[in-house]
Amino acid sequence: MLKRIKVQTEDFDLEAEYRQLNDGHASGAVVTFSGLVRDEEGQLLGLELEHYPGMTEKALSNIVDVAKARWPLHAVTVIHRVGYLKVNEQIVFVGVASAHRLAAFEAANFIMDYLKTRAPFWKKEHSVHGEPSWVAAKASDQQAAERWQE
Amino acid sequence: MLKRIKVQTEDFDLEAEYRQLNDGHASGAVVTFSGLVRDEEGQLLGLELEHYPGMTEKALSNIVDVAKARWPLHAVTVIHRVGYLKVNEQIVFVGVASAHRLAAFEAANFIMDYLKTRAPFWKKEHSVHGEPSWVAAKASDQQAAERWQE
Amino acid sequence: MLTIKFFAVLRERLSSDRMQLPLEQPKSVSEVVEQLKQQSQLWHKELSRYDLLCAVNQEFADHSTVVKEGDELALFPPVTGG
Amino acid sequence: MLTIKFFAVLRERLSSDRMQLPLEQPKSVSEVVEQLKQQSQLWHKELSRYDLLCAVNQEFADHSTVVKEGDELALFPPVTGG
Numbered sequence: 001m002l003k004r005i006k007v008q009t010e011d012f013d014l015e016a017e018y019r020q021l022n023d024g025h026a027s028g029a030v031v032t033f034s035g036l037v038r039d040e041e042g043q044l045l046g047l048e049l050e051h052y053p054g055m056t057e058k059a060l061s062n063i064v065d066v067a068k069a070r071w072p073l074h075a076v077t078v079i080h081r082v083g084y085l086k087v088n089e090q091i092v093f094v095g096v097a098s099a100h101r102l103a104a105f106e107a108a109n110f111i112m113d114y115l116k117t118r119a120p121f122w123k124k125e126h127s128v129h130g131e132p133s134w135v136a137a138k139a140s141d142q143q144a145a146e147r148w149q150e
Numbered sequence: 151m152l153k154r155i156k157v158q159t160e161d162f163d164l165e166a167e168y169r170q171l172n173d174g175h176a177s178g179a180v181v182t183f184s185g186l187v188r189d190e191e192g193q194l195l196g197l198e199l200e201h202y203p204g205m206t207e208k209a210l211s212n213i214v215d216v217a218k219a220r221w222p223l224h225a226v227t228v229i230h231r232v233g234y235l236k237v238n239e240q241i242v243f244v245g246v247a248s249a250h251r252l253a254a255f256e257a258a259n260f261i262m263d264y265l266k267t268r269a270p271f272w273k274k275e276h277s278v279h280g281e282p283s284w285v286a287a288k289a290s291d292q293q294a295a296e297r298w299q300e
Numbered sequence: 301m302l303t304i305k306f307f308a309v310l311r312e313r314l315s316s317d318r319m320q321l322p323l324e325q326p327k328s329v330s331e332v333v334e335q336l337k338q339q340s341q342l343w344h345k346e347l348s349r350y351d352l353l354c355a356v357n358q359e360f361a362d363h364s365t366v367v368k369e370g371d372e373l374a375l376f377p378p379v380t381g382g
Numbered sequence: 383m384l385t386i387k388f389f390a391v392l393r394e395r396l397s398s399d400r401m402q403l404p405l406e407q408p409k410s411v412s413e414v415v416e417q418l419k420q421q422s423q424l425w426h427k428e429l430s431r432y433d434l435l436c437a438v439n440q441e442f443a444d445h446s447t448v449v450k451e452g453d454e455l456a457l458f459p460p461v462t463g464g
Binding site: 035049050051052054055058059080091092112115116117118119120121122123124134135136137141 | 387389390391393433437440441442456458459460461462463464
Protein backbone atom coordinates (compact mmCIF):
# COMPACT_ATOMS: atom_id res chain seq x y z
CA MET A 1 0.00 0.00 0.00
CA LEU A 2 1.18 3.53 -0.77
CA LYS A 3 1.20 5.65 2.37
CA ARG A 4 1.83 9.37 2.39
CA ILE A 5 1.76 11.44 5.57
CA LYS A 6 2.45 15.16 5.59
CA VAL A 7 2.37 17.79 8.35
CA GLN A 8 2.92 21.18 6.79
CA THR A 9 2.15 24.89 6.94
CA GLU A 10 1.54 25.11 3.17
CA ASP A 11 -1.85 24.56 1.57
CA PHE A 12 -2.55 21.38 -0.42
CA ASP A 13 -4.13 20.74 -3.78
CA LEU A 14 -6.98 18.24 -4.01
CA GLU A 15 -6.45 17.41 -7.69
CA ALA A 16 -2.73 16.69 -7.23
CA GLU A 17 -3.42 14.47 -4.23
CA TYR A 18 -6.17 12.65 -6.11
CA ARG A 19 -3.82 11.98 -9.01
CA GLN A 20 -1.19 10.52 -6.71
CA LEU A 21 -3.77 8.26 -5.07
CA ASN A 22 -4.62 6.88 -8.52
CA ASP A 23 -1.05 6.66 -9.67
CA GLY A 24 -0.15 3.42 -11.40
CA HIS A 25 -3.47 1.66 -11.25
CA ALA A 26 -7.11 2.61 -11.10
CA SER A 27 -8.38 1.46 -7.73
CA GLY A 28 -12.03 1.71 -8.64
CA ALA A 29 -12.98 3.79 -5.62
CA VAL A 30 -11.37 6.93 -4.25
CA VAL A 31 -12.81 8.77 -1.24
CA THR A 32 -11.44 12.11 -0.12
CA PHE A 33 -12.19 14.14 2.98
CA SER A 34 -11.26 17.82 3.21
CA GLY A 35 -11.69 19.74 6.43
CA LEU A 36 -11.86 23.52 6.24
CA VAL A 37 -11.93 26.35 8.75
CA ARG A 38 -15.65 26.95 9.07
CA ASP A 39 -16.94 30.49 9.04
CA GLU A 40 -18.85 30.60 12.35
CA GLU A 41 -21.34 33.24 11.22
CA GLY A 42 -18.59 35.77 10.72
CA GLN A 43 -17.37 35.48 14.32
CA LEU A 44 -14.23 33.50 13.61
CA LEU A 45 -11.08 34.99 12.09
CA GLY A 46 -8.93 31.90 12.02
CA LEU A 47 -7.37 28.99 13.86
CA GLU A 48 -3.92 28.45 15.23
CA LEU A 49 -2.86 24.83 14.90
CA GLU A 50 -0.22 23.59 17.34
CA HIS A 51 1.25 20.09 17.15
CA TYR A 52 3.93 17.90 18.71
CA PRO A 53 6.75 17.73 16.15
CA GLY A 54 8.25 14.28 16.08
CA MET A 55 5.19 12.54 17.45
CA THR A 56 2.63 13.88 14.97
CA GLU A 57 3.75 12.05 11.84
CA LYS A 58 4.29 8.87 13.82
CA ALA A 59 0.77 9.07 15.28
CA LEU A 60 -0.78 9.65 11.83
CA SER A 61 1.25 6.81 10.37
CA ASN A 62 0.05 4.45 13.12
CA ILE A 63 -3.57 5.39 12.43
CA VAL A 64 -3.13 4.62 8.73
CA ASP A 65 -1.53 1.27 9.60
CA VAL A 66 -4.54 0.34 11.72
CA ALA A 67 -6.81 1.22 8.77
CA LYS A 68 -4.66 -0.80 6.39
CA ALA A 69 -4.91 -3.88 8.64
CA ARG A 70 -8.67 -3.53 8.68
CA TRP A 71 -9.59 -2.74 5.07
CA PRO A 72 -8.08 -3.66 1.68
CA LEU A 73 -6.51 -0.35 0.64
CA HIS A 74 -4.27 0.59 -2.29
CA ALA A 75 -3.20 4.06 -1.22
CA VAL A 76 -3.74 6.45 1.67
CA THR A 77 -2.71 10.09 1.98
CA VAL A 78 -3.07 12.17 5.12
CA ILE A 79 -2.12 15.85 5.16
CA HIS A 80 -2.57 18.08 8.19
CA ARG A 81 -1.68 21.73 8.18
CA VAL A 82 -0.26 23.59 11.18
CA GLY A 83 0.28 27.25 11.99
CA TYR A 84 -2.28 30.02 11.49
CA LEU A 85 -5.20 29.22 9.16
CA LYS A 86 -7.82 31.77 8.15
CA VAL A 87 -11.53 31.12 7.71
CA ASN A 88 -12.22 29.08 4.55
CA GLU A 89 -8.70 27.66 4.43
CA GLN A 90 -8.13 23.92 4.21
CA ILE A 91 -6.92 22.22 7.41
CA VAL A 92 -6.83 18.51 6.74
CA PHE A 93 -6.99 16.05 3.85
CA VAL A 94 -7.57 12.31 3.95
CA GLY A 95 -7.60 10.38 0.68
CA VAL A 96 -8.16 6.64 0.35
CA ALA A 97 -8.02 4.48 -2.78
CA SER A 98 -9.37 0.94 -2.78
CA ALA A 99 -10.92 -1.60 -5.10
CA HIS A 100 -13.97 -1.48 -2.85
CA ARG A 101 -16.28 1.47 -2.39
CA LEU A 102 -17.30 0.63 1.16
CA ALA A 103 -13.70 0.00 2.25
CA ALA A 104 -12.68 3.41 0.90
CA PHE A 105 -15.56 5.17 2.69
CA GLU A 106 -15.06 3.38 5.98
CA ALA A 107 -11.28 3.74 6.05
CA ALA A 108 -11.43 7.49 5.32
CA ASN A 109 -14.11 7.96 7.97
CA PHE A 110 -12.13 5.87 10.47
CA ILE A 111 -8.88 7.77 9.81
CA MET A 112 -10.63 11.10 10.44
CA ASP A 113 -12.23 9.83 13.66
CA TYR A 114 -8.91 8.52 14.95
CA LEU A 115 -7.01 11.61 13.82
CA LYS A 116 -9.44 13.80 15.79
CA THR A 117 -8.84 11.88 19.01
CA ARG A 118 -5.38 10.29 18.64
CA ALA A 119 -3.08 12.71 16.84
CA PRO A 120 -1.33 15.48 18.80
CA PHE A 121 -2.88 18.62 17.34
CA TRP A 122 -4.48 21.47 19.27
CA LYS A 123 -6.60 24.30 17.90
CA LYS A 124 -6.82 27.83 19.20
CA GLU A 125 -9.61 30.06 17.92
CA HIS A 126 -9.09 33.70 17.05
CA SER A 127 -12.45 35.46 16.90
CA VAL A 128 -13.57 39.02 16.21
CA HIS A 129 -13.99 39.69 19.92
CA GLY A 130 -12.05 38.65 22.97
CA GLU A 131 -8.83 36.81 23.55
CA PRO A 132 -7.94 33.78 21.43
CA SER A 133 -9.15 30.62 23.18
CA TRP A 134 -8.22 26.95 23.03
CA VAL A 135 -10.86 24.70 21.50
CA ALA A 136 -12.27 22.15 23.92
CA ALA A 137 -12.32 18.49 22.91
CA LYS A 138 -15.79 17.26 21.95
CA ALA A 139 -17.41 14.23 23.52
CA SER A 140 -18.99 13.54 20.12
CA ASP A 141 -15.53 13.13 18.56
CA GLN A 142 -14.64 10.63 21.27
CA GLN A 143 -17.87 8.73 20.64
CA ALA A 144 -17.26 8.75 16.88
CA ALA A 145 -13.84 7.18 17.42
CA GLU A 146 -15.20 4.58 19.84
CA ARG A 147 -17.70 3.18 17.37
CA TRP A 148 -14.79 1.53 15.47
CA GLN A 149 -13.86 -0.61 18.45
CA GLU A 150 -15.28 -4.03 17.96
CA MET B 151 -28.98 23.37 -0.34
CA LEU B 152 -27.13 23.54 -3.64
CA LYS B 153 -27.91 20.50 -5.78
CA ARG B 154 -26.13 19.71 -9.02
CA ILE B 155 -26.92 16.60 -11.07
CA LYS B 156 -25.19 15.83 -14.34
CA VAL B 157 -25.39 12.88 -16.73
CA GLN B 158 -22.78 13.33 -19.43
CA THR B 159 -20.36 11.64 -21.79
CA GLU B 160 -17.53 14.09 -20.97
CA ASP B 161 -15.04 13.57 -18.19
CA PHE B 162 -15.22 15.65 -15.01
CA ASP B 163 -12.63 17.52 -12.99
CA LEU B 164 -12.39 16.85 -9.26
CA GLU B 165 -10.82 20.21 -8.38
CA ALA B 166 -13.49 22.21 -10.24
CA GLU B 167 -16.28 20.21 -8.59
CA TYR B 168 -14.67 20.63 -5.17
CA ARG B 169 -14.46 24.38 -5.69
CA GLN B 170 -18.15 24.57 -6.58
CA LEU B 171 -19.09 22.56 -3.50
CA ASN B 172 -17.27 25.14 -1.37
CA ASP B 173 -18.58 28.12 -3.25
CA GLY B 174 -19.83 30.94 -1.08
CA HIS B 175 -19.15 29.47 2.34
CA ALA B 176 -16.76 26.99 3.87
CA SER B 177 -18.83 24.05 5.00
CA GLY B 178 -16.19 22.61 7.24
CA ALA B 179 -16.37 19.12 5.77
CA VAL B 180 -16.30 18.02 2.14
CA VAL B 181 -16.38 14.34 1.16
CA THR B 182 -15.92 13.23 -2.42
CA PHE B 183 -16.28 9.81 -3.98
CA SER B 184 -14.86 9.04 -7.41
CA GLY B 185 -15.56 5.74 -9.12
CA LEU B 186 -13.19 4.64 -11.87
CA VAL B 187 -13.14 1.81 -14.40
CA ARG B 188 -11.00 -0.74 -12.59
CA ASP B 189 -8.31 -2.54 -14.49
CA GLU B 190 -9.28 -6.19 -13.92
CA GLU B 191 -5.75 -7.56 -14.18
CA GLY B 192 -5.46 -6.39 -17.76
CA GLN B 193 -8.54 -8.35 -18.88
CA LEU B 194 -10.91 -5.42 -19.21
CA LEU B 195 -10.79 -2.92 -22.06
CA GLY B 196 -13.65 -0.70 -21.05
CA LEU B 197 -17.27 -0.32 -20.08
CA GLU B 198 -20.29 0.77 -22.04
CA LEU B 199 -22.70 2.74 -19.88
CA GLU B 200 -26.35 2.77 -20.96
CA HIS B 201 -28.98 4.81 -19.18
CA TYR B 202 -32.63 5.83 -19.41
CA PRO B 203 -32.64 9.43 -20.65
CA GLY B 204 -35.37 11.40 -18.92
CA MET B 205 -35.55 9.14 -15.92
CA THR B 206 -31.88 9.16 -14.93
CA GLU B 207 -31.55 12.75 -13.73
CA LYS B 208 -34.90 12.51 -11.97
CA ALA B 209 -33.81 9.34 -10.15
CA LEU B 210 -30.49 10.91 -9.08
CA SER B 211 -32.27 14.06 -7.94
CA ASN B 212 -34.68 11.99 -5.82
CA ILE B 213 -31.78 10.18 -4.17
CA VAL B 214 -30.13 13.49 -3.28
CA ASP B 215 -33.44 14.75 -1.85
CA VAL B 216 -33.68 11.72 0.41
CA ALA B 217 -30.13 12.41 1.62
CA LYS B 218 -30.94 16.07 2.19
CA ALA B 219 -33.94 15.16 4.34
CA ARG B 220 -31.76 12.89 6.43
CA TRP B 221 -28.56 14.88 6.96
CA PRO B 222 -27.79 18.62 7.26
CA LEU B 223 -26.10 19.29 3.90
CA HIS B 224 -24.93 22.51 2.24
CA ALA B 225 -24.21 21.24 -1.26
CA VAL B 226 -24.37 17.98 -3.19
CA THR B 227 -23.06 17.21 -6.67
CA VAL B 228 -23.65 13.96 -8.54
CA ILE B 229 -22.08 13.34 -11.93
CA HIS B 230 -22.49 10.09 -13.84
CA ARG B 231 -20.87 9.48 -17.18
CA VAL B 232 -22.46 7.43 -19.95
CA GLY B 233 -21.19 5.97 -23.22
CA TYR B 234 -17.93 4.07 -23.68
CA LEU B 235 -15.36 4.44 -20.88
CA LYS B 236 -11.91 2.93 -21.03
CA VAL B 237 -10.00 1.36 -18.14
CA ASN B 238 -8.80 4.00 -15.61
CA GLU B 239 -11.42 6.53 -16.72
CA GLN B 240 -13.69 8.18 -14.19
CA ILE B 241 -17.31 6.94 -14.14
CA VAL B 242 -19.04 8.65 -11.27
CA PHE B 243 -18.55 11.51 -8.84
CA VAL B 244 -20.43 12.26 -5.63
CA GLY B 245 -19.46 15.33 -3.61
CA VAL B 246 -21.08 16.42 -0.37
CA ALA B 247 -20.41 19.56 1.69
CA SER B 248 -21.69 19.87 5.24
CA ALA B 249 -20.84 21.55 8.52
CA HIS B 250 -20.55 18.06 9.99
CA ARG B 251 -17.94 15.50 9.09
CA LEU B 252 -20.08 12.47 9.83
CA ALA B 253 -23.05 13.86 7.89
CA ALA B 254 -20.82 14.42 4.85
CA PHE B 255 -19.39 10.89 5.02
CA GLU B 256 -22.73 9.21 5.57
CA ALA B 257 -24.60 11.19 2.92
CA ALA B 258 -21.94 10.50 0.25
CA ASN B 259 -21.89 6.81 1.15
CA PHE B 260 -25.70 6.68 1.11
CA ILE B 261 -25.96 8.44 -2.26
CA MET B 262 -23.53 5.95 -3.81
CA ASP B 263 -25.40 2.97 -2.35
CA TYR B 264 -28.72 4.26 -3.63
CA LEU B 265 -27.28 5.26 -7.00
CA LYS B 266 -25.98 1.71 -7.46
CA THR B 267 -29.40 0.19 -6.89
CA ARG B 268 -31.91 2.92 -7.78
CA ALA B 269 -30.66 4.85 -10.79
CA PRO B 270 -31.27 3.51 -14.31
CA PHE B 271 -27.73 2.77 -15.50
CA TRP B 272 -26.48 -0.48 -16.98
CA LYS B 273 -22.88 -1.53 -17.60
CA LYS B 274 -21.56 -3.74 -20.38
CA GLU B 275 -18.01 -5.02 -20.13
CA HIS B 276 -15.69 -5.17 -23.10
CA SER B 277 -12.80 -7.51 -22.34
CA VAL B 278 -9.77 -8.71 -24.27
CA HIS B 279 -11.47 -11.99 -25.13
CA GLY B 280 -15.02 -12.90 -25.98
CA GLU B 281 -18.15 -10.93 -26.68
CA PRO B 282 -19.01 -7.89 -24.58
CA SER B 283 -21.26 -8.94 -21.70
CA TRP B 284 -23.73 -7.18 -19.43
CA VAL B 285 -22.63 -6.81 -15.83
CA ALA B 286 -24.85 -8.69 -13.37
CA ALA B 287 -26.26 -6.81 -10.39
CA LYS B 288 -24.49 -7.67 -7.14
CA ALA B 289 -26.34 -8.86 -4.05
CA SER B 290 -23.74 -6.96 -1.99
CA ASP B 291 -24.85 -3.68 -3.60
CA GLN B 292 -28.44 -4.47 -2.67
CA GLN B 293 -27.39 -5.23 0.91
CA ALA B 294 -25.34 -2.03 1.09
CA ALA B 295 -28.42 -0.01 0.08
CA GLU B 296 -30.67 -1.83 2.54
CA ARG B 297 -28.56 -0.93 5.57
CA TRP B 298 -29.87 2.67 5.30
CA GLN B 299 -33.44 1.57 5.92
CA GLU B 300 -34.32 2.15 9.51
CA MET C 301 -51.32 4.18 -26.77
CA LEU C 302 -48.88 2.95 -24.11
CA THR C 303 -45.21 3.58 -24.87
CA ILE C 304 -42.98 0.71 -23.77
CA LYS C 305 -39.19 1.06 -23.53
CA PHE C 306 -36.62 -1.68 -23.10
CA PHE C 307 -33.10 -1.29 -21.75
CA ALA C 308 -29.77 -3.11 -21.60
CA VAL C 309 -29.76 -6.86 -22.17
CA LEU C 310 -33.56 -6.84 -22.65
CA ARG C 311 -33.30 -4.22 -25.40
CA GLU C 312 -30.61 -6.29 -27.12
CA ARG C 313 -32.30 -9.67 -26.88
CA LEU C 314 -35.70 -8.33 -27.98
CA SER C 315 -34.01 -6.24 -30.69
CA SER C 316 -36.33 -3.44 -29.65
CA ASP C 317 -35.75 -0.29 -27.69
CA ARG C 318 -39.34 0.93 -27.77
CA MET C 319 -42.81 0.06 -28.97
CA GLN C 320 -46.35 1.40 -28.81
CA LEU C 321 -49.16 -0.74 -27.49
CA PRO C 322 -52.86 0.11 -27.93
CA LEU C 323 -54.45 0.17 -24.48
CA GLU C 324 -58.23 0.14 -24.39
CA GLN C 325 -58.40 0.22 -20.61
CA PRO C 326 -55.98 0.59 -17.69
CA LYS C 327 -54.00 -2.54 -16.91
CA SER C 328 -51.40 -3.60 -14.36
CA VAL C 329 -47.78 -3.83 -15.50
CA SER C 330 -47.90 -7.60 -15.05
CA GLU C 331 -50.93 -7.83 -17.35
CA VAL C 332 -49.04 -5.83 -19.99
CA VAL C 333 -46.00 -8.07 -19.58
CA GLU C 334 -48.18 -11.19 -19.96
CA GLN C 335 -49.61 -9.76 -23.18
CA LEU C 336 -46.11 -9.02 -24.53
CA LYS C 337 -44.99 -12.57 -23.76
CA GLN C 338 -47.53 -13.85 -26.31
CA GLN C 339 -45.56 -12.26 -29.15
CA SER C 340 -43.07 -15.14 -29.49
CA GLN C 341 -41.15 -17.78 -27.59
CA LEU C 342 -38.20 -15.39 -27.42
CA TRP C 343 -40.28 -12.61 -25.87
CA HIS C 344 -41.85 -15.13 -23.51
CA LYS C 345 -38.44 -16.26 -22.34
CA GLU C 346 -36.88 -12.83 -21.99
CA LEU C 347 -39.83 -11.27 -20.17
CA SER C 348 -40.05 -14.21 -17.76
CA ARG C 349 -36.84 -13.32 -15.91
CA TYR C 350 -37.56 -13.25 -12.19
CA ASP C 351 -35.72 -9.98 -11.66
CA LEU C 352 -37.51 -7.90 -14.32
CA LEU C 353 -37.81 -4.32 -13.09
CA CYS C 354 -40.14 -1.60 -14.32
CA ALA C 355 -40.69 2.13 -14.24
CA VAL C 356 -43.92 3.95 -15.01
CA ASN C 357 -43.60 7.51 -16.26
CA GLN C 358 -39.93 7.45 -15.33
CA GLU C 359 -40.42 6.44 -11.70
CA PHE C 360 -39.63 2.99 -10.34
CA ALA C 361 -42.87 1.00 -10.06
CA ASP C 362 -44.21 -2.38 -8.98
CA HIS C 363 -45.59 -4.97 -11.34
CA SER C 364 -48.97 -4.29 -9.77
CA THR C 365 -48.85 -0.60 -10.80
CA VAL C 366 -51.65 0.31 -13.20
CA VAL C 367 -50.77 1.95 -16.51
CA LYS C 368 -53.16 3.87 -18.70
CA GLU C 369 -53.38 5.53 -22.11
CA GLY C 370 -50.46 7.92 -22.66
CA ASP C 371 -48.22 6.41 -19.98
CA GLU C 372 -44.62 5.39 -20.49
CA LEU C 373 -43.66 1.95 -19.22
CA ALA C 374 -40.04 0.84 -19.09
CA LEU C 375 -38.87 -2.74 -18.59
CA PHE C 376 -35.28 -3.54 -17.67
CA PRO C 377 -32.93 -5.80 -15.69
CA PRO C 378 -31.50 -4.73 -12.28
CA VAL C 379 -29.43 -1.57 -12.59
CA THR C 380 -25.62 -1.68 -12.43
CA GLY C 381 -24.43 1.92 -12.47
CA GLY C 382 -21.97 3.69 -10.22
CA MET D 383 17.53 13.48 32.85
CA LEU D 384 13.89 13.20 31.85
CA THR D 385 12.76 15.65 29.17
CA ILE D 386 9.24 16.94 29.78
CA LYS D 387 7.27 18.80 27.10
CA PHE D 388 4.06 20.77 27.51
CA PHE D 389 1.58 21.63 24.80
CA ALA D 390 -1.32 23.94 24.07
CA VAL D 391 -3.12 25.53 27.02
CA LEU D 392 -0.79 23.74 29.44
CA ARG D 393 2.29 25.18 27.74
CA GLU D 394 0.73 28.65 27.89
CA ARG D 395 -0.44 28.55 31.50
CA LEU D 396 2.83 27.07 32.79
CA SER D 397 4.83 29.46 30.58
CA SER D 398 7.00 26.50 29.73
CA ASP D 399 7.28 24.32 26.64
CA ARG D 400 9.93 21.98 27.96
CA MET D 401 12.03 21.22 31.01
CA GLN D 402 14.61 18.69 32.18
CA LEU D 403 14.05 16.75 35.39
CA PRO D 404 16.78 14.74 37.13
CA LEU D 405 15.52 11.18 37.54
CA GLU D 406 17.46 8.96 39.93
CA GLN D 407 15.26 5.95 39.36
CA PRO D 408 12.34 4.98 37.09
CA LYS D 409 9.00 6.48 38.11
CA SER D 410 5.43 6.34 36.87
CA VAL D 411 4.07 9.30 34.94
CA SER D 412 1.71 10.06 37.82
CA GLU D 413 4.63 10.17 40.27
CA VAL D 414 6.40 12.64 37.98
CA VAL D 415 3.24 14.74 37.72
CA GLU D 416 2.86 14.75 41.53
CA GLN D 417 6.43 15.96 41.84
CA LEU D 418 5.84 18.74 39.29
CA LYS D 419 2.75 19.88 41.17
CA GLN D 420 4.96 20.78 44.15
CA GLN D 421 6.59 23.58 42.17
CA SER D 422 3.84 26.12 42.84
CA GLN D 423 0.12 26.59 43.34
CA LEU D 424 -0.21 27.37 39.63
CA TRP D 425 1.52 24.17 38.60
CA HIS D 426 -0.55 22.24 41.11
CA LYS D 427 -3.75 23.63 39.65
CA GLU D 428 -2.85 23.20 35.99
CA LEU D 429 -1.53 19.66 36.37
CA SER D 430 -4.57 18.58 38.37
CA ARG D 431 -6.92 18.72 35.39
CA TYR D 432 -8.81 15.43 35.20
CA ASP D 433 -8.27 15.08 31.45
CA LEU D 434 -4.48 15.47 31.42
CA LEU D 435 -3.04 13.24 28.68
CA CYS D 436 0.51 12.04 28.27
CA ALA D 437 2.88 10.51 25.75
CA VAL D 438 6.13 8.72 26.51
CA ASN D 439 8.77 8.77 23.81
CA GLN D 440 6.19 10.14 21.39
CA GLU D 441 3.62 7.39 21.89
CA PHE D 442 0.37 7.87 23.82
CA ALA D 443 0.80 6.42 27.31
CA ASP D 444 -1.08 5.88 30.58
CA HIS D 445 -0.34 7.71 33.79
CA SER D 446 0.88 4.38 35.14
CA THR D 447 3.55 4.10 32.43
CA VAL D 448 7.05 4.08 33.87
CA VAL D 449 9.59 6.62 32.59
CA LYS D 450 13.31 6.36 32.98
CA GLU D 451 16.51 8.32 32.40
CA GLY D 452 16.67 9.67 28.82
CA ASP D 453 12.93 9.34 28.14
CA GLU D 454 10.74 12.09 26.73
CA LEU D 455 7.46 12.69 28.54
CA ALA D 456 4.84 15.00 27.08
CA LEU D 457 1.86 16.36 29.01
CA PHE D 458 -1.08 17.95 27.24
CA PRO D 459 -4.86 18.44 27.16
CA PRO D 460 -7.14 16.34 24.92
CA VAL D 461 -6.26 16.77 21.25
CA THR D 462 -8.46 18.84 18.92
CA GLY D 463 -7.02 18.44 15.42
CA GLY D 464 -8.77 17.56 12.18
